[in-house]
Amino acid sequence: MAPYAASFTPNGDQQRVKAILDFIDEVRDSKLARDIELPEVVVCGDQSAGKSSFLHSLTGIEFPVSDDVCTRFATVLHLRDTPTAQFRAFLRPAPGTQAQEVERLAKFTPVVSGKEEIKGVIDAAREHLEVTQSGFSDHVLHLEASSPGNMNFTLMDLPGVFNSSSDKQSESDKYRVRKMVLGHIARPRSIIVYVRACHLSQAQQNLGDEIARVDPLGTRTFCVLTKPDKLNPEEEPTITAGWIDLLQRQQPCPYHVVKNRAFTQLRSTASEHARAEETFLNTGEWGKVSTKHKGIPECQRRLEVINAQNHNAVLPDVRDDLCQSLEGLRLQVSRMPTPPPINIREVLHDATKSFQDIVDASLRGLYDGDFFESLPDPRTDVSQLHQYVEARIVTLEEFVATSGRSRQTTQAVGEAAAKQLGGPGLFWAEQSLLQELTGKLKKAGSASRFNPTLAQNLFYDLVDKWGDHIDAFVEDVAGQAKEFVKVALAYVVKPQSLPRAGEFLAQRVQKDVSGRLRDLFAQLRQDHSTRKPINFRNVNSFSTRAQQFEAVRMSSQRAPGQRSGISRQHASALDAKVLVQVLGDEEYLYRSAAAATIIGAEEHYKSEVEKLARIANFGTVTSILVEQLSSLLRYQSIERLSPDQVASISEDQTPSPSPERLELESKIKTAQGLIAEADKLRPNLGQRLPKRIHAYEIEDDQLKSRKRTRIAALQPRFEEDQSSAQRPDVIPDSYEDEPLEFLEDSEMVEVD
Known part of the structure; x- marks a missing residue:
C-alpha cells in the first residue's frame, strides 16, 4: 500500500484532514480549477x-x-x-x-x-x-x-x-x-x-x-x-x-x-x-x-x-497538476507580444477632458460620479477638494480667532462687577498683562489715557505665531491638491499605469498652488514682519471703557468684606465712597491707560482676523485651485514638457499589460501560492517529478493482466444479474x- 495512504489515519489527525480539505476547496474556488482534476x-x-x-x-x-x-x-x-x-x-x-x-x-x-x-x-x-x-x-x-x-x-x-x-x-x-x-x-x-x-x-x-x-x-x-x-x-x-x-x-x-x-x-x-x-x-x-x-x-x-x-x-497529483499549469501559464506569457512603448504626451492629451471633469466636480462638491464611487472612503477621501478646503479655511479662522494669540489678553468679568458694568459676557484686561503694562507706564512716567506705541507692540506680539498657522494652511491645501492629482490622474489614464507621471505632475501642482497661496498672504505677513505702523481708531472709546472697567474693578477689590451683613442701600453708599477714593488714586490713572492699551490691541487683533478671513475666503482659494489644476493637462502645458521631463516620467515605465496578460499573471500568482500551501501540507511533495503519474494511466502488460483477472471474476455475477431481476x-x-x-x-x- 502506498505510504501516503497507508500511514494516514484521519481519526488521529483531524486538523490535518481539515487543512487538506480546505486546500482542495481553495483550489476549487480559484481560476485554475478547470485545469486541475480535483478529488470529490x-x-x-x-x-x-x-x-x-x-x-x-x-x-x-x-x-x-x-x-x-x-x-x-x-x-x-x-x-x-x-x-x-x-x-x-x-x-x-x-x-x-x-x-x-x-x-x-x-x-x-x-x-x-x-x-x-x-x-x-x-x-x-x-x-x-x-x-x-x-x-x-x-x-x-x-x-x-x-x-x-x-x-x-x-x-x-x-x-x-x-x-x-x-x-x-x-x-x-x-x-x-x-x-x-x-x-x-x-x-x-x-x-x-x-x-x-x-x-x-x-x-x-x-x-x-x-x-x-x-x-x-x-x-x-x-x-x-x-x-x-x-x-x-x-x-x-x-x-x-x-x-x-x-x-x-x-x-x-x-x-x-x-x-x-x-x-x-x-x-x-x-x-x-x-x-x-x-x-x-x-x-x-x-x-x-x-x-x-x-x-x-x-x-x-x-x-x-x-x-x-x-x-x-x-x-501529490494535485500539486503536480498545479506545477504543470504554472509552466503552461508562464509559456503563454512568454509567447505574448511585447506591448508598444507608451507615448506620454498622447496618454496625457487623451486624459485631459476626463481629468477636467473630475476637477470641476470635486471643487463644486459633486461626488456622485464613477471616479468618486471607485474610491474607498468618501468621507475622508483626498478627492473631495470642496469639502476639504471649506473645512480647512474654517479651522484656520477659528484657530486665529480663539487660540492664535501668543498670550492671553483678557479675562471674564466677575458676576457682581458685570451687573455694575451693564450685563454678563463682558471681559476686562488680563491681570498679569495689565500689571506688566502698568509697570512700563510708571517707569516711563506716562499716564496718558491711551499709549499707541505700547498697543502696537502688544498687537505684533500677539500675531507672532500667525506665520506658522498660515504656513500650515498653505502646505495642507497644496498637499491635498497633490494627492488629488495623483489619485485622479491614476484613474483617468487607465488602463495605462503612469506612477512617475502622476508623481511628477502632482509635485508641480503642489509647488504652484503653494506659491499662489503664499502670494495671497504675502502683504499681510510683510506688514506683521516689518511692524507696519498702526492707525488706531476710536481711541476715546478705548479709554472710556478702560476707565469704567478699572474703576469698577478697583472699587470691588477694596474692602469687599465691609459689605457683608449690611443692607443693599448701605452697600451702594459704601461702593460710591470707595469709588471716589479710587478715582483720586494715581494707580487708577496708570491702570486705566494700560487697560486702554490692551483693549486697543485686542480690537485691532479682531479686525485683523476679519482681514485674514477676507483674504483666505473660499472663493479665492478655490479659484487658485481651479486655475492650477485645470492648466495642468492643457495642450500647451503638455507640449511644454521638456524632453528631459518626458524621459524622467518614462524612466523605468513599462507599457501597461493587456487584460489577457494581467489575467495570466494573476493565475500564475495564484498557482505559486497554492503550490506553496501544498508543500506546507506535505513537505516532501516537492521531491516528486512534475510529470510522474500513476501506473493505471499507462497500462503495462502486468497491470492489464490484473485488470482482466478482476473483470473475469466479476463477469459471471454481471451476467447473472442481467438474466434475473431477482438478483x-x-x-x-x-x-x-x-x-x-x-x-x-x-x-x-x-x-x-
Missing part, C-alpha cells in the same frame, strides 16, 4: 433511491424529501469541525454562464444561522434558479456548515438519474441529468457514493452499469443500501440473501446498509432515528450483518476515512473494510 465525494443514485433521506441522517442537515423529483441541481456540502458555528450559502455559475446571469446568481445571499435553516435555503435556491416545478439547473449550490463536533467532509449531491419522462421531467432533462452525473463519476480522483434502494430490481436501476463502466476495478465506489425495511425477507428471500452476502463479504466492493426515515419520521431527532435503525438492523436476517457494515454511525466513520485518505493520496446488481470495487487500496511506489512509473 459524489453522492449519486437513481431517482427516489432515498438519497436525500440518507444525506439527512449522514450530515444532520435536512434535505428536501418527496416521492417526486426533489433534487434539481447539484449541491456541494462543506462540513467542518470548528470552535464556533458559521454558515454560508452561495450559487456557483456553471462554466460558460453569461455575465448577466452570473450577476443575478451573485444576488443569492441568504442569511443562515443554523443547520435547521439549510432546508429553507435549498428551497430558496430552487426558486432563485427557477426550477421549482420542473427542469434542472447546471449551476451549483454551495453550503458551508461549520460547527463544533462536525464531520470534516466535503460531498456533492447530484440529481437522481431517471428513465421515464413526465410533465415535470422532460426527455431532454433525462439526458441532461445523466450527462451531469456521468461527468462527475467518470473523474478518476472522485469517490462514488452510490445510493441503491434494496427493494428495487436491477431493471429499475439505471446507474449501476454506468458506474461499473467508469470504474471497472471498483477502486472508487462505495455502495450504500437504503430502504431495507421495504424488502420482505420472507417473500423475497433470494434478494435479501444476496444483499446480506455482499454485506458480509464486502466484495467486490464495500457495501453498507442504512435504514431511511419514513415520511412519518422526518421530524424525528438523530438519536431517535439511530435507535429505530439499530433496532431494525439488529433483528431478523439483517442481524447477520457485521455492525461495521450497517447503520449511520459506522457509515459516517467509513466515509470520513475514505474521503480523508483519498484527498491525502491525490494531494441485486453488483457494483465492482476493491475497497477493503478499512483503508482504500492505493498503488505502491513500485507501481508508479516515470515518463519523460
Whole structure:
C-alpha cells in the first residue's frame, strides 16, 4: 500500500484532514480549477433511491424529501469541525454562464444561522434558479456548515438519474441529468457514493452499469443500501440473501446498509432515528450483518476515512497538476507580444477632458460620479477638494480667532462687577498683562489715557505665531491638491499605469498652488514682519471703557468684606465712597491707560482676523485651485514638457499589460501560492517529478493482466444479474473494510 495512504489515519489527525480539505476547496474556488482534476465525494443514485433521506441522517442537515423529483441541481456540502458555528450559502455559475446571469446568481445571499435553516435555503435556491416545478439547473449550490463536533467532509449531491419522462421531467432533462452525473463519476480522483434502494430490481436501476463502466476495478465506489425495511425477507428471500452476502463479504466492493426515515419520521431527532435503525438492523436476517457494515454511525466513520485518505493520496497529483499549469501559464506569457512603448504626451492629451471633469466636480462638491464611487472612503477621501478646503479655511479662522494669540489678553468679568458694568459676557484686561503694562507706564512716567506705541507692540506680539498657522494652511491645501492629482490622474489614464507621471505632475501642482497661496498672504505677513505702523481708531472709546472697567474693578477689590451683613442701600453708599477714593488714586490713572492699551490691541487683533478671513475666503482659494489644476493637462502645458521631463516620467515605465496578460499573471500568482500551501501540507511533495503519474494511466502488460483477472471474476455475477431481476446488481470495487487500496511506489512509473 502506498505510504501516503497507508500511514494516514484521519481519526488521529483531524486538523490535518481539515487543512487538506480546505486546500482542495481553495483550489476549487480559484481560476485554475478547470485545469486541475480535483478529488470529490459524489453522492449519486437513481431517482427516489432515498438519497436525500440518507444525506439527512449522514450530515444532520435536512434535505428536501418527496416521492417526486426533489433534487434539481447539484449541491456541494462543506462540513467542518470548528470552535464556533458559521454558515454560508452561495450559487456557483456553471462554466460558460453569461455575465448577466452570473450577476443575478451573485444576488443569492441568504442569511443562515443554523443547520435547521439549510432546508429553507435549498428551497430558496430552487426558486432563485427557477426550477421549482420542473427542469434542472447546471449551476451549483454551495453550503458551508461549520460547527463544533462536525464531520470534516466535503460531498456533492447530484440529481437522481431517471428513465421515464413526465410533465415535470422532460426527455431532454433525462439526458441532461445523466450527462451531469456521468461527468462527475467518470473523474478518476472522485469517490462514488452510490445510493441503491434494496427493494428495487436491477431493471429499475439505471446507474449501476454506468458506474461499473467508469470504474471497472471498483477502486472508487462505495455502495450504500437504503430502504431495507421495504424488502420482505420472507417473500423475497433470494434478494435479501444476496444483499446480506455482499454485506458480509464486502466484495467486490464495500457495501453498507442504512435504514431511511419514513415520511412519518422526518421530524424525528438523530438519536431517535439511530435507535429505530439499530433496532431494525439488529433483528431478523439483517442481524447477520457485521455492525461495521450497517447503520449511520459506522457509515459516517467509513466515509470520513475514505474521503480523508483519498484527498491525502491525490494531494501529490494535485500539486503536480498545479506545477504543470504554472509552466503552461508562464509559456503563454512568454509567447505574448511585447506591448508598444507608451507615448506620454498622447496618454496625457487623451486624459485631459476626463481629468477636467473630475476637477470641476470635486471643487463644486459633486461626488456622485464613477471616479468618486471607485474610491474607498468618501468621507475622508483626498478627492473631495470642496469639502476639504471649506473645512480647512474654517479651522484656520477659528484657530486665529480663539487660540492664535501668543498670550492671553483678557479675562471674564466677575458676576457682581458685570451687573455694575451693564450685563454678563463682558471681559476686562488680563491681570498679569495689565500689571506688566502698568509697570512700563510708571517707569516711563506716562499716564496718558491711551499709549499707541505700547498697543502696537502688544498687537505684533500677539500675531507672532500667525506665520506658522498660515504656513500650515498653505502646505495642507497644496498637499491635498497633490494627492488629488495623483489619485485622479491614476484613474483617468487607465488602463495605462503612469506612477512617475502622476508623481511628477502632482509635485508641480503642489509647488504652484503653494506659491499662489503664499502670494495671497504675502502683504499681510510683510506688514506683521516689518511692524507696519498702526492707525488706531476710536481711541476715546478705548479709554472710556478702560476707565469704567478699572474703576469698577478697583472699587470691588477694596474692602469687599465691609459689605457683608449690611443692607443693599448701605452697600451702594459704601461702593460710591470707595469709588471716589479710587478715582483720586494715581494707580487708577496708570491702570486705566494700560487697560486702554490692551483693549486697543485686542480690537485691532479682531479686525485683523476679519482681514485674514477676507483674504483666505473660499472663493479665492478655490479659484487658485481651479486655475492650477485645470492648466495642468492643457495642450500647451503638455507640449511644454521638456524632453528631459518626458524621459524622467518614462524612466523605468513599462507599457501597461493587456487584460489577457494581467489575467495570466494573476493565475500564475495564484498557482505559486497554492503550490506553496501544498508543500506546507506535505513537505516532501516537492521531491516528486512534475510529470510522474500513476501506473493505471499507462497500462503495462502486468497491470492489464490484473485488470482482466478482476473483470473475469466479476463477469459471471454481471451476467447473472442481467438474466434475473431477482438478483441485486453488483457494483465492482476493491475497497477493503478499512483503508482504500492505493498503488505502491513500485507501481508508479516515470515518463519523460
